Amino acid sequence: MDIREIMIVIISAVLINNYVLQRFLGCCPYLGVSKQLETALGMGMAVTFVMAIASAFTWIVQHYILLPLDLIFLQTIAFILVIAALVQFVELVIRKSSPTLYQALGIYLPLITTNCAVLGVAVINIRAGYGFLPSLVNGTAAAIGFTLAIILMAGIRERIELSDVPPALRGVPIALITAGLLSLAFFGFAGMVK
Amino acid sequence: MSSNIILSVAVLAALGFILGAGLAYAARAFAITRDPRIDAVLAELPGANCGACGYPGCSGYAEALVIGSALITGCPVSRKEASERIADIIGQEERMNINSDKLISVVKCCGNNNTSARIFNYSGLEDCRAATRFYDGPKKCRHGCLGMGTCISVCPFNAITMSPLKLPVIDRDRCAGCGLCVDACPRQVMVMMPERSGIQVLCNSGEAAKAARQVCSKSCIKCHKCANICPAEAIFFDNGPAKINFDLCTNCGLCVQECPVKCIYETNRG
Amino acid sequence: MADPLSRELIVSSAPHVRGRDNIRRMMYDVAIALIPAGIAAVYFFGLRSLLIVLITVASALGAEALIQRAMGRRVTITDGSALVTAVLLAYNLPPTVPLWLPFIGASIAIGLGKMVYGGLGYNPFNPALISRTILLAAWPVLMTSWVVPFDAVATATPLAVIKMGDNLQAVKDLLHVDSNLSLYRQMFWGNHGGCLGETSIPALLLGGVYLMYRRVITWHIPITYVSTVAVTALLLGRDPIFHLLAGGLILGALYMATCPVTTPVTPRGRIYFGLGAGLLTMLIRAFGSLPEGIMYSILLMNAATPLLDRYTRPRIYGKGAR
Amino acid sequence: MRYKTFPQGIHLRYHKQATAGKPTVTAKAPAVAVVPLIQHIGVPCIPQINVGDHVFMGQKIGDAEALITAPIHSPISGKVMALEARPHVMRRDVLSVVIENDGEDELYPDIMPYPDWERLDPDTLRNIIREGGIVGMGGAAFPTHIKLAPQSDKSIDAVLINGAECEDYLTDDNCLMVEHPEWVIGGARIISHILGNVKIVVGIEANKPDALAAIRQAAGEGDDISVIALDTKYPQGGEKQMVKALLDREVPSGGLPSEVGVVVNNVATVAKIFELITTGMPLISRGVTLSGPGVSAPGNLIARIGTSMEDLISECGGYKGKIAKVIMGGPMTGISVFTTLVTLTKSIGGVVVMRHEDICHEDPVVCIRCARCVDACPVYLMPISLYHYSRSLNYDQAVEAYGLFDCIECGCCSYVCPGRLPLMESIKHAKAEINNKRQKQHGR
């Protein structure tokens, strides 16, 4: 696979088909952890880490266990198990190595398990027929796209905190609307990679 | 078909085993300990994170309690029963000190915009602390409430509202007795009083009668009429406005009737 | 003399004097600056463009009044901000749009672009551009039907033509000119298909100079924006002059990328804003499937504005370097 | 011609023409002088006299033991009628010495000049300055002898004389420089002598050509004094801005000018030092501008300390129109007092009277992020962020990342804000709240 192809995968996953803004994957943590820039960045990094590893692991599981044994229908179960274990592992590591980060991410670290972007990217990798390297690249790029979207969002939400949003729209509704407008702005990247 | 099922189960079991083993190892390698009592104590605390205890939120206080660096009585919001349960959890033998009376805050001033004179026209931030920095605030009375709502802004329980005549009104049901408004008030016009008591002298001015009358028509003039009529002898004077000893007060309300300037109120009647 | 104590003086914090400018004045300055472009629009595209502008303005003011009333807030439609938003939106519409579209667009701009965030000063994105992108996504055909100036004949914009053919010859054919110079001249004056208010560069520049003179806008964003577009075009092997004159670059750089609410407050932030917007504009024009990148690039930089503000804080006097 | 200046800042409307050309008038000594015992930054004075005592003009009536303090002298001769709390510029009341004027202006017998000052050592001179009660007369009121005794590890290489007078309306420094340039230059030489014969740089805004010419002439041809014209821009007279403009040095955050080898003094202070050394007269009077649209006949006065504003304003023809604000100092940083019974103190260089129609009555609207405050701030802060953090009580962020305590409270941000937000007021409030909190924590 040449550089060009990899670049296409990256630009596509980060900008054009941004996993949150265009594909709706990972919306729960996106809405939940984007209130502050620091935590958003932490979450982004955690997701990046988990997604990169998960892409690799699930590819291996798919191609070296499920396919040879003809057990493709077990894909969902197997993948989610791998991801759940990975997330728990990351949680343990962060709790030990950076208590402040752990405190900041709080309940959202376990939520990476239910971050559908992680499982989503694994499934998409398989469905798109990516090889090992493209899978890894796609997973990482998707997570970078997630991080980009979430830090932009966090910046805006910190500003929204200071504004006079009508009470009914405070919190999630205004965040959703902002995400929509952000998604609209990302339309500009449409067609950049053919 | 059956071989397929067996294979599935086997694969999943193997996967589960490998991942489980890995996690078990990780759990041990990266283990950290946290005293489970902290969470237990935290569960008993009010969870308003008001900070009245002086710690960063309830969790900080819970940790301090378990370590032993804080007193159970440190949380002014906790009710007696909760405090006793916390004492059970951390095994602290301090129940004697647990406050049995719930305290609530009260504004010791009834000088509203109509009765209390102004000395200048303040035009600045709507904040009592900011206003106090300008010549002790725009009211002629230097002890009374400025009515700009700093107490409202610090109240974590939304228990205070502003009356149309610019005096804060405390919702006795919502007030948790954290005392943050008392700390925040630059005039020391907010005080804590037992919730069960109803009578309070709503004047904070220690000025002599004449000076006090000049600045506010509702100011306590130290006439001692209330003290004289009080059957429980609960009202006394010590270089200031009339004060009530809540241990003696029977809420009979005679002083309220007697006060010539009407600055004694039955606060629990709104 | 009366007792000095009986005189109730006003006590307040310094400073006791204030500058002359206020928000209303700034907004009306922008509105004034936009007048020449409006005249040009009427000149090129007929009185219908005036009608579109009027409908947009009326709907925007109406929508703002209605929403503020509904939210139980003070109605502030006279502060000029809705007026400016509406005029900018109208200038971003093709002259052929059905007359209900400016009404919808103005409502979206005010409602979704501004009021949901609490009104003036709080919106993270430029309301006029939000509205335009939504309209474009909702009614792509209506929003891309262009006409030849002085004529109702359908045409394409120079940018759309160059997107297809990738060379200036096609544009020259489109505008019936034979030399680059006359092409530039015709594009400069605005004699080509496009949105109402974006085509006539001299009219826009006139307003821009007025705004700079009145200190409503600073040079940072327009200059960096325009020059980044030129440099990027050069690097990508495109004709920089064409890209400066084509599309809504000047309208965007002078009036929309300078919208104070949605751009950084720090000088360095503003420069990065211009750089980023210029780069994105050219990337979209060169590689994207859309012919024009102004609005998306500005919206994307709007989104990055809080981060720019945060990471381009000025060095405080006496901190760091001597 | 490009004048030296500092980056950013704002242009004001100035309004100086009403008083700039007029010669200074000596005001009547007050019938009753009310001399507050707080007239400087530092420890308040303790009265040195008793009620009923007779005091001479120039006699010390208040002093304190502490290091940072300056004594206070009687501005008139007469009888001490009372020692009581009286209205004050900064507070509702402050312990003041109330002296009834006997009209004699009997000079305190100990007062005598120091003609041979050049032979005195710096410590003696500093002590003379202390005993003369000299404080910063540009508004800061910091005891001057402390300023002239920089810590030993700092080597001072320049003394800056601040003649910027950048605020609206005020012209007393201008008049002083035009009428008595030799006092300014003489005083500067004394300070230079105290600091070890360092170079003298006088900075004057270019909108005062008369003052520039007069000072230049008085300075002579020697190269120990340079007189530099500065751009007319606010806050050119700010100490840090002065250092930046004249020497292109930046005073470290939270530090003093002495840390970059500079001592800055206002022209009025310098002239007063000259007066003290050459006549022995302590600081009992000062030049003050009475101006603003609410004064009938604006002018510059030499007035005794302890004269009430009421008296000073009647000296200038009384009020004109419905009075709304009486401001001590310039309108950008001055204090609007609550009563005109407050009396003149050492650091009040101007009284500006505003009518109702002269003040901005617009309510705060909203921030449209126009960034004018950021572009105006002479210490390169982001006032709007500070404002937001102050309002959302996020003080830590404001202090750490946004330099709350670097604010010099010049008021540029509030002045330029088209949304009329109380930017500087919020910043000041946040500072006071944080200091309050810190004090409480120390108390615990």
Next chain:
Amino acid sequence: MRPIEDFSNGLFRENPTFRLILGMCPALAVTTAAINGLGMGLATTFVLVCSNTIISLLRKVIPEDIRIPAYIVVISSFVTVVQLVMQGFAPELYGILGIFVPLIVVNCIILARAEAFAGKYGVVRSAADGLGMGLGFTWALTLLGAVREVIGTGSLSNTYRLFLIPQFSLKIIRGFYDPALITILAPGAFITLGLMIGLMNLLTKHR
């Protein structure tokens, strides 16, 4: 009475989409048409009811420490069932819902209900809770889908076929109405849902 309360709870008071803000991804992704929302909602309901029941049955058996992985295994088994069934019987819908069918596994509603409800209460109540939550999710998605579809295309294309409603359709307004394509695009999903949640907040506040 308890199960009935549990059931109605999920429909309105704790509607997963409008009140608990759970399961945002499918709510945004598949609601380009009412029918898709309905399909997704019913699939989720099925998984939710089954998993709630099983987890409630097993709640005393599953050790505390590994409950989350155990829940996930249970949930993913049912998701696999749904996946296979849908693939067989509604391939068209399966194609449209795409990867969001396997992603039901990570729908926070399911794990959240398992953790918050099924792990604590009995079988009947858990099943009722699952059904209520599921149907609450379903009507929310269907409504959202309907709104987006009507505004975005001017009709409810497949729904009438499903309910055998004659095609009176919204064709009438076709002549007057130019569909606003935006609502069936990604930004439209976010904005419509945001406004709808805001509307719900408004309605419940006034009640």
